[in-house]
Amino acid sequence: MTRTTLTRAEVLDAAASLVKQHGPASLTMRKLAAELGTAVTSIYWHVGNRESLLDALVERTVEEMGAIRPVGRNPGDRILSVARTLRRELRERPHLIAMVHERGLTDRMFLPAQQALVHEVHAAGLRGARAADAVRAIQFQIIGFVLLERNRERSPAQSPAEGDLWDPADALHDPPLARALARPVDPERLFQLSVRALVKALLTPTG
Amino acid sequence: MTRTTLTRAEVLDAAASLVKQHGPASLTMRKLAAELGTAVTSIYWHVGNRESLLDALVERTVEEMGAIRPVGRNPGDRILSVARTLRRELRERPHLIAMVHERGLTDRMFLPAQQALVHEVHAAGLRGARAADAVRAIQFQIIGFVLLERNRERSPAQSPAEGDLWDPADALHDPPLARALARPVDPERLFQLSVRALVKALLTPTG
DNA sequence: ACCTGAACACCGTTCAAGT
DNA sequence: ACCTGAACACCGTTCAAGT
Numbered sequence: 001m002t003r004t005t006l007t008r009a010e011v012l013d014a015a016a017s018l019v020k021q022h023g024p025a026s027l028t029m030r031k032l033a034a035e036l037g038t039a040v041t042s043i044y045w046h047v048g049n050r051e052s053l054l055d056a057l058v059e060r061t062v063e064e065m066g067a068i069r070p071v072g073r074n075p076g077d078r079i080l081s082v083a084r085t086l087r088r089e090l091r092e093r094p095h096l097i098a099m100v101h102e103r104g105l106t107d108r109m110f111l112p113a114q115q116a117l118v119h120e121v122h123a124a125g126l127r128g129a130r131a132a133d134a135v136r137a138i139q140f141q142i143i144g145f146v147l148l149e150r151n152r153e154r155s156p157a158q159s160p161a162e163g164d165l166w167d168p169a170d171a172l173h174d175p176p177l178a179r180a181l182a183r184p185v186d187p188e189r190l191f192q193l194s195v196r197a198l199v200k201a202l203l204t205p206t207g
Numbered sequence: 208m209t210r211t212t213l214t215r216a217e218v219l220d221a222a223a224s225l226v227k228q229h230g231p232a233s234l235t236m237r238k239l240a241a242e243l244g245t246a247v248t249s250i251y252w253h254v255g256n257r258e259s260l261l262d263a264l265v266e267r268t269v270e271e272m273g274a275i276r277p278v279g280r281n282p283g284d285r286i287l288s289v290a291r292t293l294r295r296e297l298r299e300r301p302h303l304i305a306m307v308h309e310r311g312l313t314d315r316m317f318l319p320a321q322q323a324l325v326h327e328v329h330a331a332g333l334r335g336a337r338a339a340d341a342v343r344a345i346q347f348q349i350i351g352f353v354l355l356e357r358n359r360e361r362s363p364a365q366s367p368a369e370g371d372l373w374d375p376a377d378a379l380h381d382p383p384l385a386r387a388l389a390r391p392v393d394p395e396r397l398f399q400l401s402v403r404a405l406v407k408a409l410l411t412p413t414g
Numbered sequence: 415a416c417c418t419g420a421a422c423a424c425c426g427t428t429c430a431a432g433t
Numbered sequence: 434a435c436c437t438g439a440a441c442a443c444c445g446t447t448c449a450a451g452t
Contacts, residue, residue: 005416029445041446042417050445104361118388122381134386137401144351154311174329180339181325194344197408198401212435236426248427251437257426 006038008046016057016096021069023095054099061096062109065089068116075124076199082116083142083195090146098150106143114139126205129156141198149187213245215253223264223303230302231261261306268303269316272296275323282331282350283406289323290349290402297353313350321346331410341409348405356394 014035015158018027029050033040047053068085090097102110117135126134221242225234236257240247254260273294277285297304324342333341358384 046262176335
């Protein structure tokens with residue numbers, strides 16, 4: 001160790017590794033310096049300060065989320081494939097996408113996906129403002145779902161999901177419903193079901 | 208000042224006020240003590256430590272989100288009214304709901320709303336597992352939308368929403384679409400449009 | 415151009431001591 | 434039962450000084 005001179009890329013890599021493992025709160029300038037075997041202050045020369053170090057990590061994440069390749073034989077299927085790809089990629093970088101979210105850059109991160117959606121919605125025959133609405137509705141649906149899903153995973157306990165809730169009124173009339181709601185959510189299934197339902201409603205003529 | 212003895216409720220109120228104004232990062236035990244006119248350490252006697260102080264604030268927020276009254280003459284309208292109420296209430300407490308989100312309690316906060324949705328979906332004729340799916344899809348849609356919407360508001364700039372994106376391929380064929388996407392999102396409109404589309408698809412028979 | 419240690423102003427938290 | 438000040442271990446950041 002120690003022979004090569006410290007570089008900005010090295011700093012970013014070490015920082016990214018710390019953040020990926022234990023989240024941004026665990027990223028301390030002093031810890032990072034120890035990791036790199038330098039004085040705390042030399043980090044400042046390369047990245048400015050802690051805030052812009054985190055900004056740089058976020059920037060890198062946004063760039064990594066670039067490529068999207070829709071697959072499927074019709075627009076509906078291809079939209080669903082975009083949705084599933086996005087969901088998977090987001091779930092691989094939980095801490096980093098949380099940081100992107102905090103900085104209000106979620107939207108920019110999804111630009112390539114938005115372009116893909118525009119293409120598919122257009123191919124499905126939607127035009128003008130209606131196409132724009134459809135793209136945005138789908139985009140919000142996908143991203144919103146994943147944000148909420150991430151949240152549920154960190155949740156301390158699904159505590160009241162069960163009996164607490166389903167003895168009142170309605171559940172009495174419909175035990176299968178009560179049982180279904182007592183079971184944990186299957187996110188993959190719910191995700192596909194939701195996207196399919198929304199896409200169907202948006203792509204079929206209003207009449 | 209100074210005459211009455213310090214109380215847990217006072218500590219929570221002062222803390223909530225600081226958090227509501229400038230977010231949780233601005234809540235410092237020392238600042239809070241100054242605000243209350245006591246020694247830093249007496250706060251610890253009442254609330255334990257900073258973390259459980261924040262937990263208590265979050266708990267209070269979850270309780271405040273209790274009452275939901277659906278209005279409208281059919282299930283579809285009443286579901287939409289639930290959605291709009293939730294959206295409004297969330298938007299009134301941005302920092303606090305972000306904290307609820309971070310702690311993974313978003314779900315628990317929405318229990319009353321979920322109950323209301325169960326009632327309406329049942330009234331619309333859905334039963335059993337299909338009703339459960341519909342409730343959850345709608346719930347995810349609403350909460351996800353608001354999470355993302357909040358994010359966009361904090362966004363530094365909608366920088367590339369415009370020209371950057373829409374000269375390639377598709378936009379050339381459909382100038383009104385390009386124009387529509389260049390305009391900023393109208394969240395209220397998009398929200399209602401999305402919820403309506405999803406609800407419509409979920410409440411109508413699959414055939 | 416790059417790195418260093420000392421120093422500053424801020425944290426959250428503990429604890430023995432007061433009343 | 435409640436409050437206090439002193440002290441500890443940690444922060445991020447600045448800066449003059451080195452090479």
